[in-house]
Amino acid sequence: xxxxxxxxxxxxxxxxxxxxxxxxxxxxxxxxxxxxxxxxxxxxxxxxxxxxxxxxxxxxxxxxxxxxxxxxxxxxxxxxxxxxxxxxxxxxxxxxxxxxxxxxxxxxxxxxxxxxxxxxxxxxxxxxxxxxxxxxxxxxxxxxxxxxxxxxxxxxxxxxxxxxxxxxxxxxxxxxxxxxxxxxxxxxxxxxxxxxxxxxxxxxxxxxxxxxxxxxxxxxxxxxxxxxxxxxxxxxxxxxxxxxxxxxxxxxxxxxxxxxxxxxxxxxxxxxxxxxxxxxxxxxxxxxxxxxxxxxxxxxxxxxxxxxx
Ligand code: G3H
Ligand code: 13P
Ligand code: ZN
Numbered sequence: 001x002x003x004x005x006x007x008x009x010x011x012x013x014x015x016x017x018x019x020x021x022x023x024x025x026x027x028x029x030x031x032x033x034x035x036x037x038x039x040x041x042x043x044x045x046x047x048x049x050x051x052x053x054x055x056x057x058x059x060x061x062x063x064x065x066x067x068x069x070x071x072x073x074x075x076x077x078x079x080x081x082x083x084x085x086x087x088x089x090x091x092x093x094x095x096x097x098x099x100x101x102x103x104x105x106x107x108x109x110x111x112x113x114x115x116x117x118x119x120x121x122x123x124x125x126x127x128x129x130x131x132x133x134x135x136x137x138x139x140x141x142x143x144x145x146x147x148x149x150x151x152x153x154x155x156x157x158x159x160x161x162x163x164x165x166x167x168x169x170x171x172x173x174x175x176x177x178x179x180x181x182x183x184x185x186x187x188x189x190x191x192x193x194x195x196x197x198x199x200x201x202x203x204x205x206x207x208x209x210x211x212x213x214x215x216x217x218x219x220x221x222x223x224x225x226x227x228x229x230x231x232x233x234x235x236x237x238x239x240x241x242x243x244x245x246x247x248x249x250x251x252x253x254x255x256x257x258x259x260x261x262x263x264x265x266x267x268x269x270x271x272x273x274x275x276x277x278x279x280x281x282x283x284x285x286x287x288x289x290x291x292x293x294x295x296x297x298x299x300x301x302x303x304x305x306x307x308x309x
Contacts, residue, residue, distance in 0.1 A: 022252050025047050033287075079097070120133075132172070134173040160203060174208055184236055185235050208249045239302050270287075
């Protein structure tokens with residue numbers, strides 16, 4: 001079974017009104033934990049790699065690890081570039097074997113975003129690779145990008161239609177109030193569902209993508225804090241809101257922060273309980289199991305994609 005694109009996965013997700021989890025990967029244990037979860041749940045899967053992850057682990061290592069995961073699990077996995085911010089990184093990932101890329105031109109003015117996205121789409125489609133683009137800007141922090149809430153802008157539905165028509169992108173990431181990282185809302189969580197519904201009605205049969213969709217489960221925040229973390233005030237998107245999003249054309253839900261929290265809580269706990277340990281396998285084994293548990297929880301309770309292989 002080779003790596004697959006997102007095309008068929010999204011078609012089925014749209015029809016079935018569920019979403020596929022796109023999980024960020026940085027090393028072997030994270031990949032193994034996620035893939036074990038998808039295998040157990042018989043769920044479709046997207047593994048995504050950010051520019052920061054490529055810098056940390058190197059493209060070739062992540063590529064080979066994901067190829068090993070495909071061979072070992074027999075699962076149809078889509079390997080996706082997360083937040084590619086220029087043509088060169090998208091080209092490098094396409095040439096280097098990824099089956100899907102995101103060109104994130106959301107920081108550029110509308111016309112420039114269209115031009116950049118169209119260029120990537122042309123290169124990718126000639127090589128059988130699918131393209132996600134972004135319109136509107138999420139707040140929050142990633143390795144490469146930091147967007148203040150005052151600079152965040154929600155996606156305009158009319159612009160979304162024009163953008164998709166003029167670029168030919170295969171899926172569109174929209175901004176409706178989610179944000180990257182562990183501190184998503186200051187007060188009550190709220191997402192602009194009226195906007196999402198409008199966009200999905202104006203773009204029928206078209207897959208939308210939700211970034212910044214970690215739920216930041218209170219028990220993991222509590223566990224991190226119990227074992228020395230400092231995450232007071234962390235808050236994610238409620239699970240009920242994400243489940244609702246799947247009914248409005250959202251076919252891909254991005255999750256990174258929740259994996260970081262699960263892994264870090266596990267490692268913190270290990271060292272508090274075993275201060276004398278210095279064998280990486282002793283703390284990475286439970287950390288990998290914590291990732292698997294988190295991903296199975298997402299597949300069942302947030303994505304609704306268990307058994308959809
Ligand atoms: O949205 C971005 C992902 O969480 C990746 O984060 O850029 O720190 O690898 P990163
Ligand atoms: P979270 O920070 O909510 O996990 O979002 C991840 C993401 O959008 C990756 O592109
Ligand atoms: Zn993102």
